[in-house]
Amino acid sequence: NSTTLTPASAAPGITVGDTYYVLFRHKWKIIGCAVAGLIAAGLIYRFKPPAFQSEAKLYIRYVTSEGKTSGPVVNDQTKSPDQRGETIMQSEQQILTSFDLAKQVAEAVGPAKIMAKSGGGKDLNQAAAVVHRGLSVTVPWATSVIDIVFVHSDPEIVQPILQEVVDRYRKKHIEIHQSAGVLNDSLTQETDNLRSQLAQTEEDLRK
Numbered sequence: 001n002s003t004t005l006t007p008a009s010a011a012p013g014i015t016v017g018d019t020y021y022v023l024f025r026h027k028w029k030i031i032g033c034a035v036a037g038l039i040a041a042g043l044i045y046r047f048k049p050p051a052f053q054s055e056a057k058l059y060i061r062y063v064t065s066e067g068k069t070s071g072p073v074v075n076d077q078t079k080s081p082d083q084r085g086e087t088i089m090q091s092e093q094q095i096l097t098s099f100d101l102a103k104q105v106a107e108a109v110g111p112a113k114i115m116a117k118s119g120g121g122k123d124l125n126q127a128a129a130v131v132h133r134g135l136s137v138t139v140p141w142a143t144s145v146i147d148i149v150f151v152h153s154d155p156e157i158v159q160p161i162l163q164e165v166v167d168r169y170r171k172k173h174i175e176i177h178q179s180a181g182v183l184n185d186s187l188t189q190e191t192d193n194l195r196s197q198l199a200q201t202e203e204d205l206r207k
Helices: 016-025 027-047 085-096 099-109 111-115 124-134 158-206
Strands: 052-059 063-065 077-079 135-138 145-152
Touching: 016 027, 052 158, 085 135, 085 145, 085 158, 099 111, 099 124, 099 158, 111 124, 124 135, 124 145, 124 158, 145 158
Parallel strands: none
Antiparallel strands: 052 145, 063 077, 135 145
């Protein structure tokens, strides 16, 4: 028996003419999709403009609460973040992200400027909400640095707002810890009074 080998017929491929035929046949679909994409991109840019951001870093060396020690020497209570780092850094983070601070910033910068590209208006609470929503505060692990990022659609005000956030934070930081110092003074004075009364009572008992 003998076998005869014949070459296999080549599979038909796509020619340039086929490509032109498909493009010509579906040209209106292609043009329509391209136009729809351009319109969608324009609407997104119009109603959702790109966001701009400004960044800052705060280094917390220590926290000072004004007050007195239990002894006769008046002294400030200075605490480094390393001594009780997690608690102190979280407390400072809460100060930065408080709505009260955002409201102070909005009032200082001006609600109209903040709301110009967010629907307009001069409502202070809405402007404060924009500031609060655009502010991001993080504390990297095992560091004494706070990372602050502010995002807004207006590139002209991202840096002024972030600078105002830092300035207002510094003032609020001092106010809070000074208030804590005043409370410590009151508690220390009351403790001293009770200690004196106890000493007098013990002296009377001995007599």
